[in-house]
Amino acid sequence: MVELTIDGVRTTVPRGTTVLEAARSMGIVIPTLCYDPGLTPYGACRLCIVEVVKGKRSSLEASCTLPAFDGQVIVTNSERVKKARKIIIELLLSTCPTSKKLQDLASNFGVNEVRFKIKDKGCILCGLCVRYCKEQMQSGGIGFVGRGTSRRVGTAFGDTPDECRNCGGCEWICPVCERACTADSLMNGLCGGCQNYAPVETCTVCIGCSESVGARGHKVY
Amino acid sequence: MGAVRIAKSDHDQIEYVIGSNGHSADALISILQDIQAELHYLPEEALRHVAKRLNLPLIQVYGVATFFKAFSLKPKGRHQCTVCMGTACHVRGAGRVLEELERKLNIKAGNTTDDMEYSLDTVNCVGACALGPMVIIDGEYLGIMNAAKVKNVLKAHGAKAARSGQRKG
Structure with missing residues (x-):
């Protein structure tokens, strides 16, 4: 067991627990997009950053991949964390401006405009679908292709892979895109599971985000 | 460019390369490097063959092949x-x-x-x-x-x- 302090409250958690899990077990809300309890933590979305206090200094670290250890002092909601999270949300929004989940997050955190250039890629490269396919479905049909700015989630040579069982899990688990699949036919889909392909309406009932994402030349739902 | 059939001799060569790296999935990069050195590129069929022999999902082999700049999926000159x-x-x-x-x-x-x-x-x-x-x-x-x-x-x-x-x- 290790004892650590989160937001001034001392807690004891089993060794090997991550700071995110420890905080959540105490009821502290930390937003995440790329975290799923059943899958390996990946630390891609950076939304779960917390401030780790080390003496007079502190650093921002992703809590989903940060193991808890004895004497750790964590602050989950300081001004610095809030400011960093806002910028992260803005950055995520600039790659996925139409995502309802991101717009709701922006609304919650008071992000009113995106200062970055909007490039709608429909994917934040969080790797949830890749991990789901590999770890949960034991399949490994999809994965990351390329590197740097051209990195994307896809299948090998653009074909539906033999490993794919059309479970549709990749679309189901995608945190930002109501539908990660961009294909309009079954054969060349992300996973091949697009039998029920239909355009998805987003944000028709949501009130919060009508005033969330600002007016710099992109769609406001 | 459709699926390129690789010559029988190339097939044997790939088999030899995999063998000389000990049929190990850890040696994936090393195997791909050897194939790249031999054929000057990584043909689709070679990647499929490597994935099959190493018992890896094809996307993992493809991901590595597209990640490193040293690998090319297009045929290269001599x-x-x-x-x-x-x-x-x-x-x-x-x-x-x-x-x-x-x-x-x-x-x-x-x-x-x-x-x-x-x-x-x-x-x-x-x-x-x-x-x-x-x-x-x-x-x-x-x-x-x-x-x-x-x-x-x-x-x-x-x-x-x-x-x-x-x-x-």
């Missing part, structure tokens, strides 16, 4: 010509050298000549900035290049390649 476009080389006129090479080989950077002899690529720094502009042909580093030297360099290299080809044959 001779690799690389122009350094790093800052130091750039200010010393690498752009003009590249233009001249493009004109002489009649291809754009990143492509291969129709006769599959030369591939022309750019690279961001080769770590020999004092000798810039750098051009590398088949691993031979040629420093202090300029557009005027390009013609002679290609000529000399072509003659040398032909000579070594004769010796081998």
Whole structure:
């Protein structure tokens, strides 16, 4: 067991627990997009950053991949964390401006405009679908292709892979895109599971985000 | 470009490469490097074969093959010509050298000549900035290049390649 302090409250958690899990077990809300309890933590979305206090200094670290250890002092909601999270949300929004989940997050955190250039890629490269396919479905049909700015989630040579069982899990688990699949036919889909392909309406009932994402030349739902 | 069938001899070669790396999934990069060195590119069928033999999902092999710049999924020429476009080389006129090479080989950077002899690529720094502009042909580093030297360099290299080809044959 290790004892650590989160937001001034001392807690004891089993060794090997991550700071995110420890905080959540105490009821502290930390937003995440790329975290799923059943899958390996990946630390891609950076939304779960917390401030780790080390003496007079502190650093921002992703809590989903940060193991808890004895004497750790964590602050989950300081001004610095809030400011960093806002910028992260803005950055995520600039790659996925139409995502309802991101717009709701922006609304919650008071992000009113995106200062970055909007490039709608429909994917934040969080790797949830890749991990789901590999770890949960034991399949490994999809994965990351390329590197740097051209990195994307896809299948090998653009074909539906033999490993794919059309479970549709990749679309189901995608945190930002109501539908990660961009294909309009079954054969060349992300996973091949697009039998029920239909355009998805987003944000028709949501009130919060009508005033969330600002007016710099992109769609406001 | 559809699925390219690889020759039977290449198939045996790939099998040999996998064997010499111990049929191990840990040796994936090493296997791909050997295939790249042998065939000058990674054919689709070779990747499928490697994935099957190593018992890996194809996407993992494909992901590695597309991640590293050292691997190419497009066929490459017999001779690799690389122009350094790093800052130091750039200010010393690498752009003009590249233009001249493009004109002489009649291809754009990143492509291969129709006769599959030369591939022309750019690279961001080769770590020999004092000798810039750098051009590398088949691993031979040629420093202090300029557009005027390009013609002679290609000529000399072509003659040398032909000579070594004769010796081998």
